[in-house]
Amino acid sequence: MFIPEKDKGKTPILEVKNLGIDFGGLTAVDNFNLTLGRTEIGGLIGPNGAGKTTIFNMLTKVYEPTRGEIFFDGKSTKGMSTVDINKAGMARTFQNIRLFDKLTVEENIKVALHHTTNYSLIDGMLHTPKYRHEEFRIRKEAMKYLKIFGMTKTAEYRAGSLPYGAQRRLEIMRALATKPKLLLLDEPAAGMNPSETSELMDTIREIRDRFQIAVFLIEHDMSLVMGICEGIVVLNYGRVIAKGWPEDIQSNPKVIEAYLGKSRGKMEEEEEKEKADIEKALRKGRLESAASGKPDRKEGE
Amino acid sequence: MAERAERILKNIGLRGLKNAVKGNDYRREASISYGILVGGYILLQLLTAAGLISHNLQGQFVPICVYISLAVSLNLVVGISGELSLGHAGFMAVGAFGGVLMSRILGQSMSFEPAIVIISMIFGAIVASIAGFIIGIPILGLRGDYLAIVTLAFGEIIRNLMNVMYFGFVDGKLKFAFNHTIEGIEDTDRIITGAIGATGTKTMSNFTWGLLLCLFTVFIVLNLKNSKQGRAIMSIRDNRIAGESIGLDVRKYKLMAFVVSAALAGMAGCLFGLNYSTLVPVKFNFNTSVLVLVFVVLGGVGNIWGGIIAAALLTVLPETFRQFADYRMLTYAIVLILVMIATYNPSIKSRLNAFLGKIRPKKNKGSSKAKRKKSGKEAE
Ligand SMILES: Nc1ncnc2c1ncn2[C@@H]1O[C@H](COP(=O)(O)OP(=O)(O)O)[C@@H](O)[C@H]1O
Ligand SMILES: [Mg+2]
Numbered sequence: 001m002f003i004p005e006k007d008k009g010k011t012p013i014l015e016v017k018n019l020g021i022d023f024g025g026l027t028a029v030d031n032f033n034l035t036l037g038r039t040e041i042g043g044l045i046g047p048n049g050a051g052k053t054t055i056f057n058m059l060t061k062v063y064e065p066t067r068g069e070i071f072f073d074g075k076s077t078k079g080m081s082t083v084d085i086n087k088a089g090m091a092r093t094f095q096n097i098r099l100f101d102k103l104t105v106e107e108n109i110k111v112a113l114h115h116t117t118n119y120s121l122i123d124g125m126l127h128t129p130k131y132r133h134e135e136f137r138i139r140k141e142a143m144k145y146l147k148i149f150g151m152t153k154t155a156e157y158r159a160g161s162l163p164y165g166a167q168r169r170l171e172i173m174r175a176l177a178t179k180p181k182l183l184l185l186d187e188p189a190a191g192m193n194p195s196e197t198s199e200l201m202d203t204i205r206e207i208r209d210r211f212q213i214a215v216f217l218i219e220h221d222m223s224l225v226m227g228i229c230e231g232i233v234v235l236n237y238g239r240v241i242a243k244g245w246p247e248d249i250q251s252n253p254k255v256i257e258a259y260l261g262k263s264r265g266k267m268e269e270e271e272e273k274e275k276a277d278i279e280k281a282l283r284k285g286r287l288e289s290a291a292s293g294k295p296d297r298k299e300g301e
Numbered sequence: 302m303a304e305r306a307e308r309i310l311k312n313i314g315l316r317g318l319k320n321a322v323k324g325n326d327y328r329r330e331a332s333i334s335y336g337i338l339v340g341g342y343i344l345l346q347l348l349t350a351a352g353l354i355s356h357n358l359q360g361q362f363v364p365i366c367v368y369i370s371l372a373v374s375l376n377l378v379v380g381i382s383g384e385l386s387l388g389h390a391g392f393m394a395v396g397a398f399g400g401v402l403m404s405r406i407l408g409q410s411m412s413f414e415p416a417i418v419i420i421s422m423i424f425g426a427i428v429a430s431i432a433g434f435i436i437g438i439p440i441l442g443l444r445g446d447y448l449a450i451v452t453l454a455f456g457e458i459i460r461n462l463m464n465v466m467y468f469g470f471v472d473g474k475l476k477f478a479f480n481h482t483i484e485g486i487e488d489t490d491r492i493i494t495g496a497i498g499a500t501g502t503k504t505m506s507n508f509t510w511g512l513l514l515c516l517f518t519v520f521i522v523l524n525l526k527n528s529k530q531g532r533a534i535m536s537i538r539d540n541r542i543a544g545e546s547i548g549l550d551v552r553k554y555k556l557m558a559f560v561v562s563a564a565l566a567g568m569a570g571c572l573f574g575l576n577y578s579t580l581v582p583v584k585f586n587f588n589t590s591v592l593v594l595v596f597v598v599l600g601g602v603g604n605i606w607g608g609i610i611a612a613a614l615l616t617v618l619p620e621t622f623r624q625f626a627d628y629r630m631l632t633y634a635i636v637l638i639l640v641m642i643a644t645y646n647p648s649i650k651s652r653l654n655a656f657l658g659k660i661r662p663k664k665n666k667g668s669s670k671a672k673r674k675k676s677g678k679e680a681e
Binding site: 062081082083086087091092094098099101102103104105106107108110111112114115117119121124126127131134135154156157158162163174177178 | 321527532538547
């Protein structure tokens with residue numbers, strides 16, 4: 001992308017050259033190129049099935065690319081596994097949330113602090129003073145992340161039982177706790193309402209400023225993408241059709257045709273319908289609970 | 302489409318945490334587990350002192366403890382690591398014969414029994430963990446059913462290996478042979494004689510050793526669960542890909558759970574071996590592995606104290622059915638099926654809970670909370 005002023009002259013955090021992958025005979029992604037600055041927020045957009053998630057999967061080595069090269073922090077990632085990639089400093093979230101459902105929120109973050117938690121299996125089995133000291137330390141650290149995301153209250157709850165927006169935020173926290181240099185977010189605002197989305201935008205910006213890391217995100221929500229991304233790549237049928245600053249992308253006729261223009265009206269229509277469905281369901285739920293005489297519980301926010 | 306609406310609904314409708322579920326309370330889990338073990342021990346000791354326990358049942362005390370310990374250690378693999386293992390009896394066998402062998406060797410020069418028991422149990426744990434390591438490395442790349450099948454085969458291999466192994470003393474020296482008796486050995490100097498198994502073992506186990514074994518096993522497993530290693534193991538169970546994405550080495554932690562579980566099974570096996578003067582390898586067949594798995598499943602996969610209760614009851618139960626003679630195992634199986642249905646069928650389970658709730662209205666906050674949660678869900 002266009003490296004922002006502040007990152008000029010430094011090794012880009014990510015450099016991708018001619019990346020491509022085939023599934024069977026089908027080319028899912030082809031000839032993908034990207035340069036991402038060390039503290040840049042980059043966006044990857046495109047219609048469903050364009051190959052965005054597949055690119056994330058290649059970057060994190062969930063898939064091995066068929067063609068091309070990836071340089072992370074100046075080093076080729078050839079031959080590295082998903083685990084190596086994370087250890088090198090790349091962390092991600094998933095489009096279909098992948099949390100450790102049966103563990104608590106706090107434990108989800110603690111497990112991401114695994115590599116900085118310093119005690120042996122024997123310490124773990126016997127709960128030695130060293131264990132207690134380290135657990136105390138990482139508990140405090142986990143709480144620090146929870147605080148940034150305003151989720152301190154959720155610490156003791158099972159991750160899988162949280163509301164959707166909270167799960168998305170927890171996934172970002174977990175990725176952050178591995179202390180990455182690059183954070184990949186796959187549709188972080190999916191399923192969030194507008195107020196949650198704008199809150200998320202602030203959080204992403206805050207993360208970047210505070211930890212001085214790069215963020216590369218896939219998102220359908222245009223207010224988010226246009227609001228926080230410094231550079232944007234547009235993908236369609238596995239190929240880049242446009243690349244540039246948010247303003248340029250918005251006015252690029254190719255993009256409008258492939259993505260924005262064609263689907264905008266439709267998307268709004270669908271959203272209206274969804275809202276109506278939800279309201280109906282909510283009303284029904286309230287009536288039912290009133291009829292059965294169950295008291296409304298008031299807890300949490 | 303509908304799915305997305307549902308998600309947004311969840312977001313709006315479940316604002317806050319009213320439907321969220323609290324996570325595992327390690328302290329509570331530990332106190333219940335230790336409480337059951339120590340309470341059960343004291344109760345049975347008192348009943349025995351009062352002469353209320355048949356001689357037959359008293360003989361079951363050590364096996365009950367051994368099975369409890371096995372259920373707890375298998376839970377480490379099945380519940381905490383999320384892999385199905387059908388070879389637990391194999392590790393038990395390795396520990397049993399290894400431990401018996403060690404006790405005989407030590408018995409030559411030592412007379413202080415507690416030391417012999419402890420060293421033999423540690424030795425049993427070590428040999429079983431080595432077996433676990435050797436088996437674990439090649440198979441832990443496998444998943445689900447494949448792993449179950451291979452562990453099953455392993456259990457059988459171990460048992461068959463035991464069938465052809467001979468250990469004994471000749472002129473005070475330990476001798477080993479495969480598939481034939483050892484030259485010049487006296488009957489009294491045999492330790493392990495192929496399919497006849499371990500003979501002439503000096504029995505050193507008792508109920509107190511059994512209790513200590515159970516406490517130790519629970520201590521290790523629960524501590525492990527609440528440690529960075531345990532969290533890594535459970536994370537990989539919950540979501541392998543996410544585990545890799547935060548840098549967890551999947552094989553390493555699967556193997557760790559498997560080896561620790563094998564070591565604990567070996568320890569239990571050793572105490573089992575020290576409980577009988579004669580021990581045949583056939584004791585450690587596939588049925589035993591399945592039996593322990595049944596304890597785990599019945600007690601609730603991952604639920605340590607549930608497994609403890611299930612193991613204790615199901616070890617005693619077959620003895621109770623002795624009067625049915627030929628129909629004993631059949632009755633046992635039927636009871637097992639009924640209990641499984643009762644615990645796993647949601648509608649029966651909720652009725653059972655409601656019934657229990659009526660008996661004890663104030664107690665058991667957890668289940669009433671769960672019930673409220675359910676009604677909340679229905680209202681949505
Ligand atoms: N493992 C796979 N095997 C076969 N096809 C795949 C695989 N993963 C992705 N694809 C295909 O690649 C294309 C891009 O998918 P994806 O990257 O998920 O799109 P999106 O841009 O919506 O994230 C789709 O046509 C999808 O069917
Ligand atoms: Mg996608």
